[in-house]
Amino acid sequence: MDFEFKKNTLLGTYTVYCSMGHEAVAQWLESELGTEITNIDKHLDLLEQARISPFKEINLLGQGYSLSIYDNEVTIKANTVQDESDDWHDEELGSYSNETESVCGLDDFESLLVQWRDFIG
Template identity: 30%
Template sequence: MDYEFSFDDDGKPNAILSMGHEVLGRWLTEELGQHAQKMADLFTLIDSLEREQLIEKNILGRELNLHLQKESVEVTALEREDDEEFPDETNLYESESFAECGLLDFKQLLVDWQEFIQ
């Protein structure tokens, strides 16, 4: 999983991740942002998962859901009531609405994001 961080014209941090992991970048940018307490809480959760004190944790965001487990992390876009209905045979590009990675990779992503925004 490759990623790149930058600041937009307004000075807000932006995370861009490689194909298949784009929604993780969106989660970092839109849901986590520069919130130090949220980041600290995530590191505490990851530590609890690593020490097997916690089996899983689901964090519901405004537009994205983060699901942490002992060995993996998933980010899923929340369905909205106003989403257009498509026929069952329609194949949609899903990498912008779902991504998963290992817990250790996610932890390293958070460490790098934290260093970038400080």
């Protein structure tokens, strides 16, 4: 997963851009974690727990997105997505579904959080 961070120095806001297919991760990072260092640290602790017990599922329900960690994979899913019917996999909705659900490896996700923490700190 490729990503890039930007800061608007006039407004003091931060933005995350993730590679195609990982747009939901960027949305989750901005909306659920934002620039709260302590919240980022809590999530890094969760990743450590996931490494210790990879087959114990960890689920966090956020305001707009949910995070699930299981078997060295992280899934970010918009809370508005109620089911996984065939409609979500329709070719015409492909780009929309990328914004509502993304999956990445635990190592990539950890790298994203660590670099985000460094960037905003």
